[in-house]
Amino acid sequence: MTSRLARHAGLLAVLALACMLPFVLSNFRLFQFTQVYIYAIAILGLNMLTGYNGQFSLGHGAFYAVGAYVSAIMMDRWHVPYGWTIPVAGVICLVVGFLFGLPALRLEGLYLALATFSLALAVPQILKYFEHWTGGSQGIVLSKPKAPLGLPLSPDQWLYFLTLAVLVILFWLGANLLRGRVGRAIVAIRDNHISAEAMGINSALYKSLVFGVSAAYTGVAGALSASVIAFVAPDSFNVFLSITLLIGSVIGGLASISGAIFGAFFIQFVPNWAQDISKAAPWAIFGVFLIVFMYVMPFGIAGAVGRIWIRMTRSRVLQAGRDPAPAHHAHTTT
Amino acid sequence: MAPILSVRDLTVRFGGIIALESVSFDVDEGQIVGLIGPNGAGKTTLFNCLSRLYTPDRGEVLFRGRPVLPLPPYRIAELGIGRTFQNLALFPTLTVLQNVMVGLHSRSRSDFLSNAMRLPWVGREEARIQATALELLEFLDLTALAQHPAAGLPFGTLKRVELARSLASQPSLLLLDEPASGLNHEEVFAIGALIQKVRATRALTVLLVEHHMGMVMQVSEKVVVLDFGRKIAEGTPAEVRRDPNVVRAYLGEAA
Numbered sequence: 001m002t003s004r005l006a007r008h009a010g011l012l013a014v015l016a017l018a019c020m021l022p023f024v025l026s027n028f029r030l031f032q033f034t035q036v037y038i039y040a041i042a043i044l045g046l047n048m049l050t051g052y053n054g055q056f057s058l059g060h061g062a063f064y065a066v067g068a069y070v071s072a073i074m075m076d077r078w079h080v081p082y083g084w085t086i087p088v089a090g091v092i093c094l095v096v097g098f099l100f101g102l103p104a105l106r107l108e109g110l111y112l113a114l115a116t117f118s119l120a121l122a123v124p125q126i127l128k129y130f131e132h133w134t135g136g137s138q139g140i141v142l143s144k145p146k147a148p149l150g151l152p153l154s155p156d157q158w159l160y161f162l163t164l165a166v167l168v169i170l171f172w173l174g175a176n177l178l179r180g181r182v183g184r185a186i187v188a189i190r191d192n193h194i195s196a197e198a199m200g201i202n203s204a205l206y207k208s209l210v211f212g213v214s215a216a217y218t219g220v221a222g223a224l225s226a227s228v229i230a231f232v233a234p235d236s237f238n239v240f241l242s243i244t245l246l247i248g249s250v251i252g253g254l255a256s257i258s259g260a261i262f263g264a265f266f267i268q269f270v271p272n273w274a275q276d277i278s279k280a281a282p283w284a285i286f287g288v289f290l291i292v293f294m295y296v297m298p299f300g301i302a303g304a305v306g307r308i309w310i311r312m313t314r315s316r317v318l319q320a321g322r323d324p325a326p327a328h329h330a331h332t333t334t
Numbered sequence: 335m336a337p338i339l340s341v342r343d344l345t346v347r348f349g350g351i352i353a354l355e356s357v358s359f360d361v362d363e364g365q366i367v368g369l370i371g372p373n374g375a376g377k378t379t380l381f382n383c384l385s386r387l388y389t390p391d392r393g394e395v396l397f398r399g400r401p402v403l404p405l406p407p408y409r410i411a412e413l414g415i416g417r418t419f420q421n422l423a424l425f426p427t428l429t430v431l432q433n434v435m436v437g438l439h440s441r442s443r444s445d446f447l448s449n450a451m452r453l454p455w456v457g458r459e460e461a462r463i464q465a466t467a468l469e470l471l472e473f474l475d476l477t478a479l480a481q482h483p484a485a486g487l488p489f490g491t492l493k494r495v496e497l498a499r500s501l502a503s504q505p506s507l508l509l510l511d512e513p514a515s516g517l518n519h520e521e522v523f524a525i526g527a528l529i530q531k532v533r534a535t536r537a538l539t540v541l542l543v544e545h546h547m548g549m550v551m552q553v554s555e556k557v558v559v560l561d562f563g564r565k566i567a568e569g570t571p572a573e574v575r576r577d578p579n580v581v582r583a584y585l586g587e588a589a
């Protein structure tokens with residue numbers, strides 16, 4: 001399969017490029033890229049829920065916060081090595097997300113959006129309330145982990161590679177999940193939940209599980225951010241974070257795996273550009289960017305890239321005498 | 335031989351409307367049974383009870399002697415009851431092939447964890463799902479459309495996709511809700527012939543709701559007639575056609 005080979009080659013090239021960045025970028029730029037990967041993991045989680053499964057969340061910042069605090073408290077209180085706190089944060093968010101997903105089954109569309117939004121509103125205040133554990137408004141100051149095994153890497157370089165590795169693993173797992181039997185069922189529920197049930201899909205269980213997995217991804221992202229920033233405070237996890245993640249998800253491409261990465265670049269860099277363009281009204285500029293992106297790329301950046309990719313590979317694929325690989329599905333791209 | 339499906343005293347009310355009132359009938363294994371009646375007679379409501387989308391106010395449904403009503407809707411497919419919908423209920427963003435592959439959900443097992451880890455047996459299961467789905471597409475002459483999203487295909491084609499999807503779960507009882515609606519004259523009889531072919535090659539029992547009398551009468555061994563939620567007649571097509579109640583119910587309709 002020509003197109004599949006081309007895709008694998010492309011992925012490897014991107015990965016090789018990503019591995020070179022720490023040796024050419026400044027510490028600050030490197031930090032920004034690490035943050036992009038963290039956002040990408042969080043957005044992939046959100047995409048699974050909102051894009052693939054059709055459950056709206058305006059509150060994923062809450063799971064990001066829970067992940068960050070689980071990691072920070074474990075490090076700060078119990079001196080657990082940061083590496084262990086990341087999977088623990090994922091598992092705790094999986095459980096919290098699943099439990100939140102159960103009652104959320106009764107809510108559809110905008111009502112679910114509002115319920116998750118209230119989660120995003122509540123979490124920073126709850127964090128402040130349990131001051132003894134969370135350090136209240138002051139937050140928790142952490143120390144940046146050093147590279148293990150005497151690797152000749154600065155802490156920033158090491159965290160970059162760690163985040164990249166977690167991203168690669170989680171994207172591999174996520175792509176597998178979304179591509180197979182479970183992934184089809186997840187999209188089938190979004191498309192028509194009544195006939196999905198008639199096909200034998202336990203949609204209540206699936207929706208709760210997707211909520212859990214989605215929260216786990218976002219929680220792992222939060223846990224990584226705790227180490228990378230070496231600081232957690234309630235106000236960095238306000239409602240604005242939740243909205244930002246949703247913006248990244250939509251702009252990148254809602255039901256799309258690669259879209260999570262494009263969306264992460266957007267929310268990391270475009271606000272900065274807007275700031276560069278106009279110090280006085282950066283959010284107005286950002287808004288213009290948003291509208292232009294949505295207008296030019298109705299299926300997100302991933303949708304646009306996918307279309308170009310198909311155009312580039314189609315002639316070769318046809319020569320090989322095969323169907324032009326999944327002509328882009330209306331909303332579901334990979 | 336015991337009937338494959340027994341409907342007993344089934345009653346469904348929506349507020350003041352009585353959609354079904356004490357309806358009882360049996361379907362024998364291997365039969366094609368026509369379920370007819372004017373619009374609003376309660377045919378779709380009956381299907382929705384069988385697939386557990388509605389919970390009847392009274393009555394019982396037995397499938398191979400087992401009560402169906404205590405089960406949740408998602409357990410019906412694995413029992414061996416498949417269905418199509420009167421107003422298409424496909425997954426529009428999935429491709430035709432993927433739609434049929436979802437039809438195999440109840441005949442496959444892999445879960446979240448095994449899918450995410452891409453365990454070797456998951457790959458084998460996926461290959462089996464795809465091969466079965468492709469066979470069905472071939473059978474229903476849909477192979478060329480395998481990679482096309484369901485959205486945007488002509489109505490008649492989508493009806494065939496739904497039929498393929500319902501067959502994917504290897505049902506022993508197939509509920510078809512107006513499979514010929516919206517089709518032209520030739521297509522209607524083609525679908526009739528297809529239903530007979532499917533029954534013959536797949537050892538199926540079919541419960542067929544259809545407005546096209548010519549087709550129903552031609553393919554059914556038995557016909558059950560509903561009117562305003564009541565069963566008014568039951569018998570062979572010839573018997574039913576002569577039945578004065580049926581003639582009265584259809585007065586003014588194309589009988």
Ligand SMILES: Nc1ncnc2c1ncn2[C@@H]1O[C@H](COP(=O)(O)OP(=O)(O)O)[C@@H](O)[C@H]1O
Pocket residue numbers: 348351352353371372373374375376377378379380
């Ligand atoms: N979900 C529902 N809520 C309220 N009334 C319904 C519902 N489903 C069906 N009905 C009513 O039940 C009666 C039977 O409808 P239906 O089973 O769709 O008839 P048919 O399929 O024979 O045309 C109609 O009067 C219809 O309006």
Ligand SMILES: [Mg+2]
Pocket residue numbers: 377378379420
């Ligand atoms: Mg009907």
